[in-house]
Amino acid sequence: MENEIRVLSTLALMGAVRGLAEPYQAAGGARIDADFAPTLGLLERLRGGEAADVVILTREALGDLARQGTVVADSRVDLARSFVGIAVKAGADHPGIATEEALRATLLGARAVAYSRIGASGIFFAALIERMGIAPAINARARIIPSGLTAELLVSGEAELAVQQLSELKLVAGIEVVGPIPRHLQTPAVFSAGRLSASQRVVQADRLLKYLASPEVAPMLRDSGLEP
Known part of the structure; x- marks a missing residue:
């Protein structure tokens, strides 16, 4: 046309x-x-x-x-x-992520964390958990998708936390955005x-x-x- x-x-x-x-x-x-x-x-x-x-x-x-x-x-x-944030399924408790210590505890305590393999947020998150020294523990039970919307795995029950750009998390119905990962840990x-x-x-x-x-x-x- x-x-x-x-x-x-x-x-x-x-x-x-x-x-x-x-x-x-x-x-x-x-x-x-x-x-x-x-x-x-x-x-x-x-x-x-x-x-x-x-x-x-x-x-x-x-x-x-x-x-x-x-x-x-x-x-x-x-x-x-754009900043990277964390979401949970609608109705779930909002875990603490306001400080690095709280974020560490929340990630380590989650049943499964969903993030993407090739998205900008996924590349950032993989590097972040490496810097925090918790990558092996997180990845042992993570749901790493090739691409797409990680929050969809919250709705399906495959993950307890989803990590992605805040604008991408907001595209999925049936979830709640907890907030951004502490800004001092990320570059927008x-x-x-x-x-x-x-x-x-x-x-x-x-x-x-x-x-x-x-x-x-x-x-x-x-x-x-x-x-x-």
């Missing part, structure tokens, strides 16, 4: 992109055809030749694509910061967007990028669990 734009986006922006797609089109913008996956999965698909107009990835990944010429460097815009992920060099819809892509970075979208980002 001529007035349709293809977007490949990290899972962290799924809630926001889905929320803004309809009002954006109603205001005269192109119809957004979006697909969502972890950043590493999207990079593999792009390397395989998948076509798109706009990509939303971590700032670092988007910068690498710009240096390679895959993304137009001066089209890039930063959209939001910054998600950015840019236009692919091979896109044939330059005007539509640049208009969407301008909209994504506008104050108008900031409330949708906040509602989805991100910081504009």
